[in-house]
Amino acid sequence: MALHKDIYREFEDVVGPEYICDDPAIMPSYHGTEFAAVILPENTAQVQAIIKLCNKHRIPFRPVCTGWTGKFAPGFLYIDLRRMNRIIEINEKNMYAVVEPYVITAQLQAELMKRGLHLNVKGAGSNCSAMLRGHGHLDQTTSGDDRNHLAIEWVTPAGDIVRSGSLGSSDEWFCGDGPGPSLRSILTSAVPPGVTPGVFTKAAMKVYHWPGPAQFPVTGVSPNYQLSEIPPNMMARYYSFPSVEKMWQAEIKIGEAEIAFELMGFNIAMVAANISTSNEQEEENFKRLSKEIQGPGFFIILAGNSAADFAYKQRVLNQIVNDNSGKSVTSLEDPRTEGILLCQCIRISASIRETFRPGGMFKSIPVMGQRDLTIRWAIGAGKAKEPLIEKGLIVDDGGAAFGWGVEQGHLGKTEIFCKYDPHNEVANQAVEDWHKEQSDRAFRENYFALLIGQAVEDWHKEQSDRAFKERYFALLIGQNAEIGRALSNYDKWWNEIQKSFDPNRVSPEGGALV
Amino acid sequence: MGLEQYQGDMNMCCRCSACKWVPMQRVSGYQFANVCPSISRFNFHSYSGGGRMNIGAAMLRNEISYTDRLQHIVYNCQMCGACGVSCNYAMDMNVMEPIYELRIKCVKDGKTLPALDQTIEGLRKTGSIFPPNGKRGDWAQGLDLKDAAKDKVAVMLYVGDVTSYDPYLQKLARATAKILQKAGVDFGIAGNAEVSSGDRAYQLGYEEDFLNQARKNMDYINRNGIKTVVTADAESYQAFKVLYDKYKLRGSLQVLHITEYIRQLIQEGKLKPKNNVDMNVTYHDPCHLGRLGEPWVHWEGKKVPGDRFVFDPPKQYRRGSNGVYDAPRDVLNSIPGVKLTEMQRIKEYAWCCGSGGGVGRSNPEFAQWTAQERIDEAETTGAEAIVTACPWCQKLFNKTIDDGNSRMKVFDIVELFEQSIE
Numbered sequence: 059m060a061l062h063k064d065i066y067r068e069f070e071d072v073v074g075p076e077y078i079c080d081d082p083a084i085m086p087s088y089h090g091t092e093f094a095a096v097i098l099p100e101n102t103a104q105v106q107a108i109i110k111l112c113n114k115h116r117i118p119f120r121p122v123c124t125g126w127t128g129k130f131a132p133g134f135l136y137i138d139l140r141r142m143n144r145i146i147e148i149n150e151k152n153m154y155a156v157v158e159p160y161v162i163t164a165q166l167q168a169e170l171m172k173r174g175l176h177l178n179v180k181g182a183g184s185n186c187s188a189m190l191r192g193h194g195h196l197d198q199t200t201s202g203d204d205r206n207h208l209a210i211e212w213v214t215p216a217g218d219i220v221r222s223g224s225l226g227s228s229d230e231w232f233c234g235d236g237p238g239p240s241l242r243s244i245l246t247s248a249v250p251p252g253v254t255p256g257v258f259t260k261a262a263m264k265v266y267h268w269p270g271p272a273q274f275p276v277t278g279v280s281p282n283y284q285l286s287e288i289p290p291n292m293m294a295r296y297y298s299f300p301s302v303e304k305m306w307q308a309e310i311k312i313g314e315a316e317i318a319f320e321l322m323g324f325n326i327a328m329v330a331a332n333i334s335t336s337n338e339q340e341e342e343n344f345k346r347l348s349k350e351i352q353g354p355g356f357f358i359i360l361a362g363n364s365a366a367d368f369a370y371k372q373r374v375l376n377q378i379v380n381d382n383s384g385k386s387v388t389s390l391e392d393p394r395t396e397g398i399l400l401c402q403c404i405r406i407s408a409s410i411r412e413t414f415r416p417g418g419m420f421k422s423i424p425v426m427g428q429r430d431l432t433i434r435w436a437i438g439a440g441k442a443k444e445p446l447i448e449k450g451l452i453v454d455d456g457g458a459a460f461g462w463g464v465e466q467g468h469l470g471k472t473e474i475f476c477k478y479d480p481h482n483e484v485a486n487q488a489v490e491d492w493h494k495e496q497s498d499r500a501f502r503e504n505y506f507a508l509l510i511g512q513a514v515e516d517w518h519k520e521q522s523d524r525a526f527k528e529r530y531f532a533l534l535i536g537q538n539a540e541i542g543r544a545l546s547n548y549d550k551w552w553n554e555i556q557k558s559f560d561p562n563r564v565s566p567e568g569g570a571l572v
Numbered sequence: 573m574g575l576e577q578y579q580g581d582m583n584m585c586c587r588c589s590a591c592k593w594v595p596m597q598r599v600s601g602y603q604f605a606n607v608c609p610s611i612s613r614f615n616f617h618s619y620s621g622g623g624r625m626n627i628g629a630a631m632l633r634n635e636i637s638y639t640d641r642l643q644h645i646v647y648n649c650q651m652c653g654a655c656g657v658s659c660n661y662a663m664d665m666n667v668m669e670p671i672y673e674l675r676i677k678c679v680k681d682g683k684t685l686p687a688l689d690q691t692i693e694g695l696r697k698t699g700s701i702f703p704p705n706g707k708r709g710d711w712a713q714g715l716d717l718k719d720a721a722k723d724k725v726a727v728m729l730y731v732g733d734v735t736s737y738d739p740y741l742q743k744l745a746r747a748t749a750k751i752l753q754k755a756g757v758d759f760g761i762a763g764n765a766e767v768s769s770g771d772r773a774y775q776l777g778y779e780e781d782f783l784n785q786a787r788k789n790m791d792y793i794n795r796n797g798i799k800t801v802v803t804a805d806a807e808s809y810q811a812f813k814v815l816y817d818k819y820k821l822r823g824s825l826q827v828l829h830i831t832e833y834i835r836q837l838i839q840e841g842k843l844k845p846k847n848n849v850d851m852n853v854t855y856h857d858p859c860h861l862g863r864l865g866e867p868w869v870h871w872e873g874k875k876v877p878g879d880r881f882v883f884d885p886p887k888q889y890r891r892g893s894n895g896v897y898d899a900p901r902d903v904l905n906s907i908p909g910v911k912l913t914e915m916q917r918i919k920e921y922a923w924c925c926g927s928g929g930g931v932g933r934s935n936p937e938f939a940q941w942t943a944q945e946r947i948d949e950a951e952t953t954g955a956e957a958i959v960t961a962c963p964w965c966q967k968l969f970n971k972t973i974d975d976g977n978s979r980m981k982v983f984d985i986v987e988l989f990e991q992s993i994e
């Protein structure tokens with residue numbers, strides 16, 4: 059799979075010998091995949107030159123920011139964007155920030171907070187790229203997915219540099235849709251495969267007003283961080299409800315009233331993970347908190363622009379919660395715990411605790427749609443988890459799902475996952491089966507769900523006689539076709555567009571949807 | 573022991589990259605958010621703590637073999653422990669232990685670097701990791717100190733290799749001794765009989781050489797009825813306190829860093845800093861005093877059946893929570909006139925000075941690159957001096973400043989404290 063040494067040298071001439079490597083010793087840390095090489099460009103010009111070479115030699119590539127997720131086929135050129143890590147501009151007046159791919163969210167967020175601003179953070183966490191689209195805890199107020207992308211600088215799969223939106227007609231980043239070309243549906247498509255072909259090299263992200271402090275007053279030593287005080291006019295609570303219907307009504311009303319800074323439908327297992335510094339503590343907290351709730355619930359942060367605004371928001375919240383028979387989990391009101399939750403859930407520094415810590419792996423099904431319906435679907439998926447929990451094959455999280463509304467409305471994301479030990483073969487298979495069955499059910503019942511990365515997995519399994527590139531593309535197209543049939547055959551159009559952008563088929567998608 | 577025992581920990585790595593950064597809640601801006609010198613300098617993921625987990629796990633599965641690149645990765649790491657702290661904010665897994673074991677394995681497999689082999693050869697011949705220069709106890713001439721082997725003392729001042737032999741740093745040994753004299757402590761030194769604590773040998777992966785040194789030191793200590801070892805060398809502090817305990821060699825010996833001891837002596841009224849030392853300073857936490865100075869935790873138990881990784885009894889990970897962070901700050905703050913301004917990366921998430929892990933020897937350019945980053949960070953505080961509590965840090969900072977263009981001065985806490993009590 060290694061590159062011919064003359065070709066290697068051509069890539070080396072672009073980035074310099076220090077920034078390309080095909081030594082087998084580095085591959086375990088690159089998803090255990092035998093890549094043709096890993097290359098580290100420094101700027102857009104280098105990315106462009108790399109892609110042109112990929113076209114010349116018909117070498118498929120994938121760009122990667124932090125590389126937390128991703129399934130990749132061997133033989134690709136792995137473009138690690140780690141060196142493209144500059145914040146280009148924070149435009150306070152027009153409320154956007156322009157970043158390169160490897161600025162992580164925690165960095166941008168910290169700079170924004172100093173300026174009274176913040177951004178949508180992917181639920182994955184602030185350890186991920188600030189630039190890529192995603193959904194997160196702040197979706198209710200900041201929206202999510204691609205809605206926060208403004209102008210983008212994009213190197214196409216053929217190696218052309220395209221500047222979308224206002225950047226296409228001027229030097230301005232303020233708009234993704236014009237004046238200039240709007241490529242939103244191609245660049246940040248929300249339908250599968252969900253990630254763009256080519257490489258984003260810079261993007262402007264929308265930013266929002268931040269009513270909180272310039273920096274959280276974090277005290278203590280890791281992992282026992284706390285806030286020395288709850289910042290003025292801020293509050294974090296967890297409310298549980300007697301039924302999904304009541305919880306959903308409260309969620310909708312809070313959206314309509316536009317009072318929440320963040321509304322995140324954590325299940326109580328996730329809250330336990332967030333406030334615990336070890337697996338043992340998490341298990342204990344989960345058992346304790348499970349007894350304190352009356353049913354499904356959500357976590358909410360209020361942040362007032364003034365004392366009066368805060369008091370108003372509190373009053374409205376209390377009214378909505380009371381109307382829907384909600385109850386606050388009082389043990390979480392303890393300022394020490396409240397402080398941890400407040401800071402962690404805004405800076406999103408705990409998703410690792412929620413997902414990987416207890417079992418070592420998780421497998422997830424995210425569904426998009428009307429929240430009350432998707433929650434009902436997820437209850438079914440949760441029931442299907444119960445036998446696995448009883449057999450001790452997956453971590454007991456009460457079988458609950460989680461999720462959040464987007465843009466103060468009735469649409470949103472609901473997600474359910476199994477946490478398990480991937481080295482336990484029986485558990486692995488059981489989770490695999492659950493995942494397939496429940497994803498298929500979601501699909502059959504017309505929910506928008508996706509078998510993430512399935513094409514690549516299938517390719518791995520079936521890699522044999524055919525030239526791998528064609529096989530890979532065929533599988534991707536096959537997977538999209540299944541969804542395409544349900545969505546006006548969009549996949550056929552998508553495929554045509556793909557071909558025109560990527561005539562040499564060097565830039566297959568293949569990452570995660572969310 | 574061995575890499576095998578950490579297979580589960582290494583398999584646990586989820587590639588989240590948290591180990592490249594200070595803990596997310598501590599990221600306070602664009603700058604100085606990195607915490608791992610190795611990935612910051614060499615960029616390929618393999619150089620991060622997580623990359624090292626992936627490599628270790630792949631080696632156990634016999635999926636990779638030794639290459640020059642592999643050795644470059646293994647030895648271009650300061651063994652500073654920052655990755656472990658950031659990882660353990662969220663994950664339950666050992667990070668530093670497998671990194672040590674990977675080096676031990678390299679040594680056992682004969683895959684070492686000539687520069688490091690030479691260093692160890694020197695240790696075997698001279699008992700010092702730092703090339704000797706005269707006699708080991710020469711620094712003490714004229715101080716009239718007791719001999720820990722002859723004069724029955726409960727407290728021994730252990731000086732360490734670099735402070736004993738480096739002509740510039742010998743002043744630290746003298747300052748430390750004078751502070752103890754001033755407090756009226758009945759202490760002695762081993763003088764020419766002192767030998768390396770073995771910490772560097774351990775960091776380089778030469779486990780047997782480390783054990784050899786550890787046994788020599790503990791024989792001396794036990795033979796002479798010494799109850800407490802005090803040292804101003806952070807690496808030796810970590811060896812005596814943590815590593816000797818890990819290998820069950822320490823027994824009941826009490827180990828104190830000089831800053832811990834000074835703080836205690838101030839509290840007991842035996843030391844009273846009086847003289848003004850007018851200086852704006854910032855404090856650099858040495859890795860081996862700070863996060864790696866956390867006591868060893870002996871744990872034996874088993875995984876509770878089921879799919880959650882919980883253990884009986886609960887497994888205690890060394891997450892950096894119990895390192896020595898306050899004593900040096902308390903001592904600094906006790907000196908009249910000293911104004912301490914903190915850097916962005918401190919305590920458990922401090923940036924390493926660059927000297928650890930043998931990097932100063934095997935790749936001086938990388939060591940100085942790392943030190944320069946810390947000096948730049950120190951400069952943003954407006955301080956005129958970096959104060960540290962380890963001679964290795966001071967030596968590298970000074971060299972980097974001399975070779976560059978910073979006007980920053982460098983002191984050890986004992987130097988400033990001694991001035992305040994003279």
Ligand SMILES: Cc1cc2nc3c(=O)[nH]c(=O)nc-3n(C[C@H](O)[C@H](O)[C@H](O)COP(=O)(O)OP(=O)(O)OC[C@H]3O[C@@H](n4cnc5c(N)ncnc54)[C@H](O)[C@@H]3O)c2cc1C
Nearest residue numbers: 122123124125126127181182186187192193257258569572
């Ligand atoms: C524990 C966990 C929780 C998660 N929770 C959420 C969640 O709540 N919400 C959510 O939205 N997502 C979630 N995800 C998915 C998450 O969005 C991605 O994992 C995250 O974006 C990965 O980090 P990254 O941003 O650095 O992207 P990477 O992992 O580097 O890349 C992600 C994908 O984008 C492609 N890509 C990377 N850079 C570029 C570029 N410059 N141009 C074009 N394509 C590129 C990659 O090839 C890959 O396919 C979660 C993932 C994990 C592991």
Ligand code: SF4
Nearest residue numbers: 585588589591622659
């Ligand atoms: S070592 Fe820890 S912090 Fe680093 S990638 Fe692995 S799990 Fe994440």
Ligand code: SF4
Nearest residue numbers: 608649650652653655
């Ligand atoms: S020990 Fe220090 S230098 Fe080595 S990988 Fe960890 S953080 Fe990086």
